[in-house]
Amino acid sequence: MLFQQIVNGISVGSMYALLAVGFSLVYNILGIANFSHGAMIALGAFFSYWIARYLAVPVPVAILASIAFTGLSSALVELVTLRILRKRGQGSLYFFIASLTVFNLVTAVLVYISRGNIVSYPRAFLSGTFTIGNLYIPWIDAGMLLISIVCLAVLSYVMFKTRFGLAVRAASFSIKAAQLMGMDIDAIIQGVFFVSGTLAGVTGALLGVKYAVYPYIGNFVYMALFACVVGGLGNLTGAVLGGLLIGLLETLVSAYISSAISPALTFAFLVVILLLRPQGLAGRATEEKI
Amino acid sequence: MSFLEGVLILTGIVAIVAQGVYVLTGLTGLFSLGQASFMAVGAYSAGIANLRFGLGFIPSLCVGVVAALLASFVVGAPSLKLKKTYFSLATIAFGYGVESVLNVSTWTGGSIGLIGVANITRVWHVAIALGLVLWVVRNFKLSRYGRACVSVRTDETAAQVYGVNAFATKQMAFSLAAALAGLGGGLYAFYLGYLSPDMFGIPVSSEYLVMVFFGGLGSQTGAFAASVLLTALMEMLRTAAEWRVILYCLIILITLMFRPTGLFGSWELSFGRRRNGSAPPDSPGALAGGARK
Amino acid sequence: MKRIALLLICTLLIGVVSFSASAADPIVVGFITALTGSTSLWGTQERNGAVLAADEINAKGGVLGRQIKLIVYDHKGQPAEGVSAYRRLVDQDKAVVVGGTHFSNISLAIAPVAEQKRVPIIGQAIEPKVTVPEPGKVNRYTFLAQPSSAQQGQMMARFGYENLGLRKAAVLADKSNSYSTSQAEAFAETFKALGGEVVSYIEYAGGTMDFKAFITQIKSKSPDVMFLPQYAQAGGLQVRQSKELGLNVTILGSNSLSDQNYIDACGGIQNAAGTYHLFNVNFDDPKFAPFHKAYEAKYGEPVQTYHTVFGYDDIYLIADAITRAGKVDPEAIRDALETIKGVPVLAGDGMFTMNPATHQPVSMPSWIFRWAADGSRVPERLIYPVE
Structure with a gap:
């Protein structure tokens, strides 16, 4: 049973990891929690559902199409909130509250449109289970783990091997310095929002496959924040490790200690871990970013 | 009690708790997602003191405030020495903890809630409490402690160089905020006469954060005005049925875009000479990552 | 001045709230x-x-x-x-x-x-x-x-024990929702009183979306029925995840499992088919x-x-x-x-x-339905609560 619980924990953890990877991007460059990521997760789930349902295309195609939508939506959010705030001389602090409101707004609009309904994809996608010995592993969980690894690999490539990645890393050290070097900081930030939005789209669509599509699906963004914090801020690998750790902890606490108070115990454990290792799981003492 | 009195009481309670969030977030730059949970501690302690131990109104309120204060030390002592972000995480842990305990404990009525607390709170109680709170917070802000809070927010290292005990300052601000939340919670318990764990979640805490930002992070007046405005707005939008939350969010968002520092920025209402409040915070708070200047 | 005007607006707003049409x-x-x-x-x-x-x-x-x-x-x-x-x-x-x-x-x-x-x-x-x-x-x-939650839990327990002949029950309840816990308590009490055995009784924290930790535990106790007093989404996810983990037992559920959202949360009728649920209303009547x-x-x-x-x-x-x-x-x-x-x-x-005396209905019965494989609700029985 323990092994099955560990498999369960990893499956939850890989979901959190995927959530955290996208979330940590904006976190790195702005140093601020971007809750509109939750809005993009919800939009990703609904877009891919609508496309699969009304255009009658296979689910993977619908997911790919919705990713483009959420990337653009995320860039749009940047344009109408963060850009304006920055042009008016505000730091990124007020963006925190603007993004939280965008998240609430999008959720409320989705509640209105869907009328609070829970829906599922018209065609089965990654459904069913395979077994190894007496371990049951649902395809969706395996798929999520695989996709989060792929996303991490692609993202690492973009961050460390492309000019865009170099620019983002430079900006994440200091926006002012990057600006002085003649970089188009607006374009860089918008690019980061786009990439983060696409990742939110993937995550949202997969969450929709796993847990059905519903307007409050964006609430998973809180888990992304926690995973980032635990993993060590501004660190992609840390985000993944943080996500896996939270998922495992949550499952094992639920299974072996107490089901009714598992969130509380999980977070107590996390605080203890951070007390013992204040730089986070993968964080280094230096402030190197990404 | 009429409908209008009910709305006034709720507004007053929200304003009291929001003053605490102002001290914590506006002055000190700490983000707590556990303010509603401190309210819960205050509310349940006061309610249980009244219901199970037969204490009167004022003693029960005191019990609530003391309980919230104690809780603030439990949460603050380990976490305030760490990065501000970890403090936020600790407040979230606290939020989950309170919710779980309230749901599990039979003593608090579990998920059914605490039934049968006396209905005592009246408008004048809340008015007096709010007046006192506004006065205390104003003096706190202008005192050396308030200035210490601002210095910790702006640059913790520099503050310490100048002899400010950063940890003690943060703990003080946090405890004050918790006490105010506890007071608000106590009044809430005696207003509703019924408490359930789902009244005080993390989403409620984040509403308070939105409120303080909406009013202007640097302004006590702003925190007060925003709590009044937004509570009234939500009540007015009740007739908008399904559009209610959508309109509420849109109004906040549009206001923020036109007044990026919130309604009042760092301006304070003052009946004497004009006094400028502290400059709006430019350093990222706790939900912001490490070293951004 | 602008800001003082803003303050005035705040106070006015409260006034506006109290103003409305006369009777x-x-x-x-x-x-x-x-x-x-x-x-x-x-x-x-x-x-x-x-x-x-x-x-x-x-x-x-x-x-x-x-x-x-x-x-x-x-x-x-x-x-x-x-x-x-x-x-x-x-x-x-x-x-x-x-x-x-x-x-x-x-x-x-x-x-x-x-x-x-x-x-x-x-x-x-x-x-x-x-x-x-x-x-x-x-x-x-x-x-x-x-019917009150106590009666609904009781009716499901009696239906499971008496009509379906089930003897080993597992109960999964949302600790943060009194709708769930009070039905779960009534079910367990009645089921035991009838002579059945409650092999697993798990209360989880509100907001949980992944129930595999609990389902794995329940599976190790090999019950023949799971009682799920849940809202549609949680219930659907529990059923779907238990199928994913290879736990195929009879499902008894609360009235919220009666709507289409339950089927969607289950991931399709193939998972939901066979679920028995309480339902106060027979729409096909x-x-x-x-x-x-x-x-x-x-x-x-x-x-x-x-x-x-x-x-x-x-x-x-x-x-x-x-x-x-x-x-x-x-x-x-x-x-x-x-x-x-x-x-x-x-x-x-x-x-x-x-x-x-109680301000509750006098022996108001409820239907028990089964979700059929074609997505229709099959009325199984009209059951009356025992006072």
Whole structure:
């Protein structure tokens, strides 16, 4: 049973990891929690559902199409909130509250449109289970783990091997310095929002496959924040490790200690871990970013 | 009690708790997602003191405030020495903890809630409490402690160089905020006469954060005005049925875009000479990552 | 100055809130439900039902020769909001009777206020403590119009033990939701009293979406039935995840597993088929034909959830009470609600009688349905609660 619980924990953890990877991007460059990521997760789930349902295309195609939508939506959010705030001389602090409101707004609009309904994809996608010995592993969980690894690999490539990645890393050290070097900081930030939005789209669509599509699906963004914090801020690998750790902890606490108070115990454990290792799981003492 | 009195009481309670969030977030730059949970501690302690131990109104309120204060030390002592972000995480842990305990404990009525607390709170109680709170917070802000809070927010290292005990300052601000939340919670318990764990979640805490930002992070007046405005707005939008939350969010968002520092920025209402409040915070708070200047 | 003006606006706004239309000729009936928030589907369905009933009554000439003016307010699923909505209905809109809230925690918050305001409220909040806060005491102004959670849990246990011959039960309950815990307790108690065994009783924290940790535990105890007193989404996910982990046992569920959302959360009818659930309403009964027709004519779509019937029945029960009271007076309407006897409704077996001692219905039965593989609901049995 323990092994099955560990498999369960990893499956939850890989979901959190995927959530955290996208979330940590904006976190790195702005140093601020971007809750509109939750809005993009919800939009990703609904877009891919609508496309699969009304255009009658296979689910993977619908997911790919919705990713483009959420990337653009995320860039749009940047344009109408963060850009304006920055042009008016505000730091990124007020963006925190603007993004939280965008998240609430999008959720409320989705509640209105869907009328609070829970829906599922018209065609089965990654459904069913395979077994190894007496371990049951649902395809969706395996798929999520695989996709989060792929996303991490692609993202690492973009961050460390492309000019865009170099620019983002430079900006994440200091926006002012990057600006002085003649970089188009607006374009860089918008690019980061786009990439983060696409990742939110993937995550949202997969969450929709796993847990059905519903307007409050964006609430998973809180888990992304926690995973980032635990993993060590501004660190992609840390985000993944943080996500896996939270998922495992949550499952094992639920299974072996107490089901009714598992969130509380999980977070107590996390605080203890951070007390013992204040730089986070993968964080280094230096402030190197990404 | 009429409908209008009910709305006034709720507004007053929200304003009291929001003053605490102002001290914590506006002055000190700490983000707590556990303010509603401190309210819960205050509310349940006061309610249980009244219901199970037969204490009167004022003693029960005191019990609530003391309980919230104690809780603030439990949460603050380990976490305030760490990065501000970890403090936020600790407040979230606290939020989950309170919710779980309230749901599990039979003593608090579990998920059914605490039934049968006396209905005592009246408008004048809340008015007096709010007046006192506004006065205390104003003096706190202008005192050396308030200035210490601002210095910790702006640059913790520099503050310490100048002899400010950063940890003690943060703990003080946090405890004050918790006490105010506890007071608000106590009044809430005696207003509703019924408490359930789902009244005080993390989403409620984040509403308070939105409120303080909406009013202007640097302004006590702003925190007060925003709590009044937004509570009234939500009540007015009740007739908008399904559009209610959508309109509420849109109004906040549009206001923020036109007044990026919130309604009042760092301006304070003052009946004497004009006094400028502290400059709006430019350093990222706790939900912001490490070293951004 | 601009800012002082802003401050003035704040104070004015409070004033505006208190300003509203004066009481007009029609009888004002209030209704409180969730129009926003995570349960807005149920709330809007309930509202649609209530509005439909009010329209029908008005088309037939109203009550006591006067029209009904139905005012529906949102409570967002939050108790304090519900109290504000109730106060607003009573104080400003001068409602003489209020319907609604199928949320136990909200009705629990409203109940003491109703005692002060002396305006009755009738709804479907199934926690028995809503009307009976402690044994021997009844909230004079609060009424329940469906079987209580204790009765619903009991009915499912008896159906499982007596009709399906199940002996080893596992129970999974949401600790943060009294709807769930009180049904789970009643189920476990009855099931054990009948001679069955509860091999696993797990209460999880609210907001949980991944139940595999619990299902793995339950599977190791090899029960022959799982009782899931859940909202549609949680129930669907639990069933789906237990199939994913290879746990295939009989599922007994609460009334929320009756709507289409449950099938969607299950990931399709292939997972949901075979689930037994309680359901107060038999939509396929011929007596529902006019109701379906009227609903579709008004809203241009079929009825989605049973909450529609909640709203519809509430308004008819209220109209009956006003008629029997003979005058538009909250106290008289309260007395009439207490003595409802054999009033035709859509839910249960079609007749509603109120127990004056508990303000809960007298032996109101419920249907037990099974989801068939073609996505239809098959009525298995009409079951009566044992008092």
